[in-house]
Amino acid sequence: MVTILKKRYISLKILKLEALLRRLPLMHKRRVEIEEDLSKSLAGYRGELALNYDFKFLKQDFYYVLEDLRLQNQNGDFFQIDCLLLSPTYFLILEAKNMSGSIMFNQHTRHMIHNNKNGLERSYSDPLLQVQRQRIQLENWLKHHKCPFVPVETQVVLSNSDTRYDATTNHNFVYKNVTSRLNLPNRTTEFEAVHTEELLSHKAIKQISKILMKRNTPYNPNLMEWYSLKMDDLILGVFCPNTNCPSVSDPMVKVNSGWRCRNCLTFSRDAHIIALHDYVLLFGEDITNSLFRKFVLIESVFTASRLLKQLVIPATGAKKNRKYKLSLPKAADIL
Numbered sequence: 001m002v003t004i005l006k007k008r009y010i011s012l013k014i015l016k017l018e019a020l021l022r023r024l025p026l027m028h029k030r031r032v033e034i035e036e037d038l039s040k041s042l043a044g045y046r047g048e049l050a051l052n053y054d055f056k057f058l059k060q061d062f063y064y065v066l067e068d069l070r071l072q073n074q075n076g077d078f079f080q081i082d083c084l085l086l087s088p089t090y091f092l093i094l095e096a097k098n099m100s101g102s103i104m105f106n107q108h109t110r111h112m113i114h115n116n117k118n119g120l121e122r123s124y125s126d127p128l129l130q131v132q133r134q135r136i137q138l139e140n141w142l143k144h145h146k147c148p149f150v151p152v153e154t155q156v157v158l159s160n161s162d163t164r165y166d167a168t169t170n171h172n173f174v175y176k177n178v179t180s181r182l183n184l185p186n187r188t189t190e191f192e193a194v195h196t197e198e199l200l201s202h203k204a205i206k207q208i209s210k211i212l213m214k215r216n217t218p219y220n221p222n223l224m225e226w227y228s229l230k231m232d233d234l235i236l237g238v239f240c241p242n243t244n245c246p247s248v249s250d251p252m253v254k255v256n257s258g259w260r261c262r263n264c265l266t267f268s269r270d271a272h273i274i275a276l277h278d279y280v281l282l283f284g285e286d287i288t289n290s291l292f293r294k295f296v297l298i299e300s301v302f303t304a305s306r307l308l309k310q311l312v313i314p315a316t317g318a319k320k321n322r323k324y325k326l327s328l329p330k331a332a333d334i335l
């Protein structure tokens with residue numbers, strides 16, 4: 001058994017991109033770019049998830065797994081690790097790449113050239129440089145946090161096992177550092193043969209994992225800033241919860257005890273709560289009465305105040321300055 005100490009969840013970035021696309025008009029000039037960013041993020045996520053399939057073929061009761069770590073180095077910059085395997089004799093950083101078609105590693109220019117199945121070519125920075133940098137940063141991080149010395153190895157893992165890959169030069173270096181997902185157990189066997197000295201007890205591994213998890217800072221980007229968007233760029237209002245509604249993003253009308261869809265006549269008492277899920281992902285956890293009214297399209301200060309009070313969430317300040325605290329979705333909610 002491999003022990004997974006920290007699981008991967010759908011990232012906040014993906015949830016935020018989805019919220020943004022729900023709210024962005026179909027003809028908005030940034031829509032195509034944002035759709036592409038979402039599909040890239042989803043492909044990356046699926047690739048990382050795929051790594052788990054092969055963990056069961058690793059040496060039994062030897063490895064502990066921390067998925068999706070984001071740590072701060074001494075310069076204040078963050079570095080991200082798709083998957084970290086910890087063992088008594090060495091640590092292994094896995095960087096997942098999820099690409100179909102073929103990949104060429106150009107070791108002169110340090111680029112990875114990807115040819116997809118439709119013959120489209122695209123160049124990326126060399127993931128071998130990326131993992132090298134992750135290794136240095138992790139080693140420094142462990143030293144800084146007074147963890148005992150453990151050698152750190154790296155592998156770029158192609159999570160789609162049909163992907164062909166090759167190198168322009170330095171073939172051996174590339175073959176040694178890149179592997180397909182199916183071959184990962186063989187690679188770890190090779191590392192186990194090199195690193196034979198037991199440097200950590202299982203208890204010590206768990207202690208180090210605890211520190212790593214405590215210092216893990218999930219990526220929480222502000223997409224409105226990133227894409228230079230304002231609230232007025234978005235479709236505001238409360239959307240119809242009926243998934244078969246002919247016009248889901250046509251704002252519902254506030255009626256006495258709830259919301260009514262103009263199209264399918266669905267009634268909902270709390271559809272504004274779903275709208276607030278989008279709000280918190282796009283504008284952060286603070287909301288005021290006037291921002292709430294603007295976002296869900298209601299005019300009455302009193303109605304807004306009543307709805308906000310019903311949420312039973314923390315609030316500070318009085319009257320016009322009253323700020324309510326929404327919460328971002330928790331990892332457990334989004335599995």
Ligand SMILES: [Zn+2]
Nearest residue numbers: 240245261264
């Ligand atoms: Zn409807």
